[in-house]
Amino acid sequence: MAIHYERDDEGIVTLTMDMSGSANVMNAEYHEAMGEAVARLEAERDDITGVVLTSAKKTFFAGGDLKLLIRLTPENAAEALGFLEDVKKQLRRLEQLGKPVVAAVNGSALGGGFEIALACHHRVVLDDDRIKVGLPEATLGLLPGGGGVTRLVRLLGVQPALPLLMEGRQLRPARALQAGIVHALASSGEDLIAQARAWIKANPSPRQPWDEPGYAVPDVKFGDPDVYGLLAAAPAVLRKKTHGVYPAPEKILAAAVEGALVDFDTALQIEGRYFVELVTGQVSKNMISTFWFQLNEIGAGRSRPSGVDATKVTKVGVLGAGMMGAGIAEVSAKAGIEVVLKDVTLEAATRGANGIPGITPTDSDADLAGCDLVIEAVFENRELKNEVLPAAESAALPDAVIASNTSTLPITGLSSAVSDPTRFIGLHFFSPVPKMRLVEIIRGEKTSDETLARAFDYVLQIGKTPIVVNDSRGFYTSRTFGTYVTEATSMIAEGVKPALIENVAKRSGMAVGPLAVSDEVTLTLQLKIRDQTLADDPSIAGALGDHPAFKVLEELVAEGRTGKAGGGGFYEYPEGAKKFLWPGLARYARDDAGVTEQDVEDRLLFIQSLETVRCLDEGVLTSVGDANVGSVFGFGFAPWSGGTLQFVNSYGLTEFVERADYLADTYGERFRPPASLRERATKGEKF
Structure with missing residues (x-):
């Protein structure tokens, strides 16, 4: 019974x-x-x-x-x-x-x-x-x-x-x-x-x-x-x-x-x-599909290599005690893992440790002895990462997993700094680390199955949700999220009023408006990523160098408007009062910009879904669930939609392709649907 x-x-x-x-x-x-x-x-x-x-x-x-x-x-x-x-x-x-x-x-x-x-x-x-x-x-x-x-x-x-x-x-x-x-x-x-x-x-x-x-x-x-x-x-x-x-x-x-x-x-x-x-209704179907079935598949290890025994991390070394490194140290310590937090000075490391039990601050690589996992979380600079990684690797256990918290730099390139690239992997956390539940695991060309499985187990051990992606610039989340903020800045350059962009983004269900989030990550970081991309691949200099969005960013940064941390960017941040859009942006706005509210909304949502499809085509993404869960938990894509690919499903593939073609004809080829999407639409194959 x-x-x-x-x-x-x-x-x-x-x-x-x-x-x-x-x-x-x-x-x-x-x-x-x-x-x-x-x-x-x-x-x-x-x-x-x-x-x-x-x-x-x-x-x-x-x-x-x-x-x-x-x-x-x-x-x-x-x-x-x-x-x-x-x-x-x-x-x-x-x-x-x-x-x-x-x-x-x-x-x-x-x-x-x-x-x-x-x-x-x-x-x-x-x-x-x-x-x-x-x-x-x-x-x-x-x-x-x-x-x-x-x-x-x-x-x-x-x-x-x-x-x-x-x-x-x-x-x-x-x-x-x-x-x-x-x-x-x-x-x-x-x-x-x-x-x-x-x-x-x-x-x-x-x-x-x-x-x-x-x-x-x-x-x-x-x-x-x-x-x-x-x-x-x-x-x-x-x-x-x-x-x-x-x-x-x-x-x-x-x-x-x-x-x-x-x-x-x-x-x-x-x-x-x-x-x-x-x-x-459609919204419940979107949310059940992603936040129940696909999320449970992820937690059950769908993207974890089979045949590798489950492991637990006992001691983790975190390199860099800034906001990200301190956050990684905190969630690891609260999961019962012994943590060593290293920075260039003991004072900086102590400040990052913030008195949390289980975290040992240090300025010495020698204290990384016994670590079975090392996570590098220093500034987004390849030379600096190449400097700290080999020293940490030599101090940790011989079979320790060595990871980088980079948000954009390709893992395969960074792995050349360590003696054994098979033990190197990307662990991309999101800010603020204690609150954000996603970790994007990036597999380099030489990363072994065992290393990937151990990284996956660690993410579950600290109570986070792991998605697994293959290596590329910006991986999946940063690359796709980048299209969101860049599209918004492009609209500024076209004369669309900034308040309209922010309000439509929030109305569409995005967690944060694109201009506000640009200020949070800093305008200078976006320019640094652009510059590093150009340095690594000069062939795209024309397309990237002449992009109207970056001209707006360059002008703002030249005036000292670097983002929230710098005192102001797209927004003003008065002390003790609510932030507001910088009135100086009015110089870009035009009454005849000719972009409807619906076009603003669709440009912001469609550009992210189209980039997700490209990531799937290129093998950066290997599962629809990782795409959907990663988009909502990683960069705040409208949860009602169930994520970037479920948004395409619920919109209707044929209708999505038609609308994307309109956007491409009107605003640029970046909206042109990939051939794979046209084929899916023809066959009626949902993601």
């Missing part, structure tokens, strides 16, 4: 969920098993004193079956809604059994799993930091459709529930207790069941708060002018955050507010209809 039913001599029934497969999911098997269990509980009600609901798996319950959900369309929506309504009726019967029902949560309970727990009168969770509870559906473009919106709003009130619902927060047990969404924590598996049984005995006939006569949602009262003022402003506040490209938070807000103003069962119907609207 998928749900084991066991009644003891005290009349307590333990329902143990144990679906086929590695996790409990809300599918047809669950639906049938829970239906049978609830019917039996009702039939034996007079002989029952209470119910404990728990799991035989490592997780309590994993949620909805996403393989089924991603296939739902408007055509089969009615069937999906019927299934969902039936699942909710089962949970409603469970909570109205007239007997105490306790969720003994012995593993993570997310999405549908936490909705099941919310339908129980009491929730006890094992106090283990590996466990998470919550309703993360919004992160996949969905809303909790199994009663989660309705019950959480009634449990907490609209205002406290909305952040948990709209942001899809996943809480550790202690935080969940503090938030008021679970009732108690247990110290062990035995204590978990003991607490559940004790609560049953102490509460023989409980009712859910929302089933008590006269119950009202805590912060929604009819006729309260403060409430209606708040609810009227909420959509505008939300729109400012989502820019209208994320339907899930908007539908969650609607379901929460509308549901709070009606009875419980009507609220469940409202929630279900909004859920079906989302699950049959």
Whole structure:
């Protein structure tokens, strides 16, 4: 049986969920098993004193079956809604059994799993930091459709529930207790069941708060002018955050507010209809495809060489204690790895170590003895890297992996600085390192499978997401991101108003406007990358040297506007006040620039997707998942789209090619679709 039913001599029934497969999911098997269990509980009600609901798996319950959900369309929506309504009726019967029902949560309970727990009168969770509870559906473009919106709003009130619902927060047990969404924590598996049984005995006939006569949602009262003022402003506040490209938070807000103003069962119907609207839409399909299936493939080691035993790093040496090096040292130390942070002076190294336990600051290569991984994170200068790498290699263990955190310089070229290029690899972290979850692993021409596997394992060890790419200038992320900021600067040169560029970029879902992010990485760095590229390949001097974007950058830098760190670039940075676009940019703006808002948006998004296709064609990228996940987590490509290649899929390949041809005819050949993309469009082959 998928749900084991066991009644003891005290009349307590333990329902143990144990679906086929590695996790409990809300599918047809669950639906049938829970239906049978609830019917039996009702039939034996007079002989029952209470119910404990728990799991035989490592997780309590994993949620909805996403393989089924991603296939739902408007055509089969009615069937999906019927299934969902039936699942909710089962949970409603469970909570109205007239007997105490306790969720003994012995593993993570997310999405549908936490909705099941919310339908129980009491929730006890094992106090283990590996466990998470919550309703993360919004992160996949969905809303909790199994009663989660309705019950959480009634449990907490609209205002406290909305952040948990709209942001899809996943809480550790202690935080969940503090938030008021679970009732108690247990110290062990035995204590978990003991607490559940004790609560049953102490509460023989409980009712859910929302089933008590006269119950009202805590912060929604009819006729309260403060409430209606708040609810009227909420959509505008939300729109400012989502820019209208994320339907899930908007539908969650609607379901929460509308549901709070009606009875419980009507609220469940409202929630279900909004859920079906989302699950049959394109945005949820984009997000489920990338942030569930492709991300899980990456975590499972799809890009890791097979046949190489798993390894753990015990001691890492980080060269350079600047912002990047210090960040790498911090995340490594917090993962329990011994860290040596080296800089030219002990003072600089100590400053970078920032008193974090597990980090030893030094100015001596000798302290790198015993390191099985060395990561170079000095300035983006080939000569400097060539100087520090061999000294570190000779001090570390003979078989240590030697890595560079370069963001653009080809790894194969840098590997010539070390004695054994097979042990050399690129580990491209993103700033700020503690917050950014992606690491781009770059394989050089001579990098061995063993080195790649060890680097991959290290990235997982520090809790980051690894993508694997082959060597080229700028690799995948820097190269593709570079097209975004360069395209924006090209539009400045064409006379497009800077505020329009920034606002359209954010409206399209990009994490940061291209001019703001240019200031963050500095205008001088973009020019240095251009100069290094020209030095390495003089044949492109004409195309790159005459590029209008670089002329704008050169003019700004010549006036001392080098970016945020230099006090100002495209933006002004007044002390203690909000940044604003530099008024001096008005000299470039023209009222007759002739670039529509839609063209601005498409130029910014299409240029990144087209560059991604080229990276795939050239073998820089080896998987669609690495492309999509890397684009969102690495350089903030619009998450609603599911990433650069999923954006092409959802736009429609034929339509994308036609639109790209228009952009090429109007703005330049850089938008001309590669032959491979035309072929895919002709065959109807999605990425």
